[in-house]
Amino acid sequence: MRVLMVSWEYPPVVVGGLGRHVHELARELTAAGHEVVVLSRRPTGSDAGTHPTVDEQLDGIRVLRAAEDPAHLEFERDMIGWTLAMGHAMVRAALTRLADWRPDVVHAHDWLVAHPAIALADVLDAPLVATLHATEAGRHAGWLSAPLNRQVHSVEWWLAHRADTVITCSRSMRDEVATLFDLDPEPIAVVHNGITPRNWRVGAEQVAAVRARYAADGAPLLLYFGRLEYEKGVQDLLAALPRIRRRHPGTRLVVAGAGTQQEFLVAEARRHRVRRSVTFTGHLPDAELAALLAAAAAVVLPSRYEPFGIVALEAAAAGAPLVASTAGGLGEVVRNGLTGLSFAPGDVPGLAGAVGVVLDDPAAAARRARAARSRLGTDFGWTAVAADTAAVYARTPHGGPVDLERPKIPTGNVFGPPDAP
Structure with missing residues (x-):
């Protein structure tokens, strides 16, 4: 098939995980014999003088990057x-x-390209498939309070209703999308994200250096890595740390990543009187992150909202024991008691208890980590993801252009009762 993939990020323009997802999917589709054109953009803040539109071939993929106006x-x-x-x-x-x-x-791929994707599907007379990687309501715990939230939600609604087929990355996201946009969940396709193999192996000297830097006294070392946004729930991990340290004195936490909530999280660490036990590293190069993963007693992912949970797959690939909330796709990626330990989103005592179980029995934690890594090739390989996506393409009907009315925007919490405060 000939596939026009539209994404607002594509390497080297990468904002989050979406760009890497599109890149790997395009590569695997091309390897399977499909003809792929990726339509994306040049870096934010550039223009046609500094970064003109380019049309190039990379890894067998035709990549068209539009200059900013x-x-x-x-x-x-x-x-x-x-x-x-x-x-x-x-x-x-x-x-x-x-x-x-x-x-x-x-x-x-996502609401930011709804306008060009819908326009091109109409003009080029092609079926439209839309992957909704997350939702505005989900990112804001069900609230669409600000005008911007409502604007984004309405564009998501439009894309979901105009698309001939909608794809989500997990069953929980399918249910969320169906609820938010009044869609029948049955035709929504679920195609998991994939994991790109990379070399996480590090030498004993590197691991020892990391431990000497972050936990020189031999105390347990916990790691969170990912974006520092409210929905990632790092504030809950900080709230749980005093309980964890009472059960396992000296436990330290490394928070690796960047985001809009860093100052808030530093303040939260002070409020819970654990600031000296927490290190905020910012974004880390892969080599340093690999050493931390090898040194950590557990990777803790306390998300309150998580459409899929690619970080859980990366931690599993590194062989790190996992403790994760059941938010969204994490509940599907991490099998409680088998490939990691789980707790309910926002449950601080549950989080502390799960971490305590890992620290109490490192051997059992290592067995769960090995089970998690063994799933990656079969359940989350990009070859399988691309094959599933191509199958969605093949069965997508061609509905053609459609004019839609403006959706009504909920006034309360879309995940709760209409009169929620």
């Missing part, structure tokens, strides 16, 4: 205006450079 728009200050301009640039780049090439399917 001249208008002075900033993602941080005017997200919707910037997103619309990005979509306009993508549409112009595709229509002026694809010539006679026509896709058998257009695949949109």
Whole structure:
């Protein structure tokens, strides 16, 4: 099949996990014999003078990267205006450079490319598949309080209803999308994210150096790595740390990553009187992260909202014992008692108890870690992910253009009773 994949990030422009997902999916689809064109963008804040539109072949994939338009728009200050301009640039780049090439399917990745993906599916007369990697309501615990939240939600609704097939990365996300956008869950396809094999092996000297740096006295070392955003639940891990340290004195925590909530989390560490026991490292190079993973007694993922949980797969690939909440896809990725230990999102005593079980019995934790790693090749390999995605393409009906009414925006918490405070 000929596939036009539309994504607002694609390496080297990477914001989160979506860019890597699209990259690996495109590579595997190409390896399987499909013809893939990726339509993406140039870096934020650039223009046609510094970063012109490019049309290149990489790993057998045709990558068309649209230059930013001249208008002075900033993602941080005017997200919707910037997103619309990005979509306009993508549409112009595709229509002026694809010539006679026509896709058998257009695949949109998330709401930021809804406008160009819908426009191109209409103009090029191709079925539209949309992967919803997360939702605005989910990221904000069910609330759509601000105008921006409601704007994003309405674009997600539009993409979900215009798409001929919707894909989600987990069963929990399928249920969330169906509930939020009033869709029948049955036709929504569930295709898990994949894990890219990488060399996590490190020498004993590197592990010893990490332990000397973060836990020189031989005390247990816990690790969180990922984005520092409220929905990731790091504040719950900080709240649980005093309980963990009472049961296992001296336990230290390393928080690796960056995000908008770093100052809040530092303040939370002070409030819980564990600031000296927590190290915030910022984003770490792979080599340093690999050494931390090898040294950690447990990787703790306390997410309150998690569509899938790719970090859990990366920790499993490194052989690290896992303690994770059951939020969203994490409940499917981590099998409680078999490949890790789980607790309910926001349950601070449950979190502390699960970590305590790991620290009490390292041998059992290591057995669970080995079981987690053994699942990766069969359940989360990119070859299988690409085959499942191609199967979705093949069975997607061609509904054609459709004009939709503006959706009604919920006034309360969309995951709770209408009169929730």
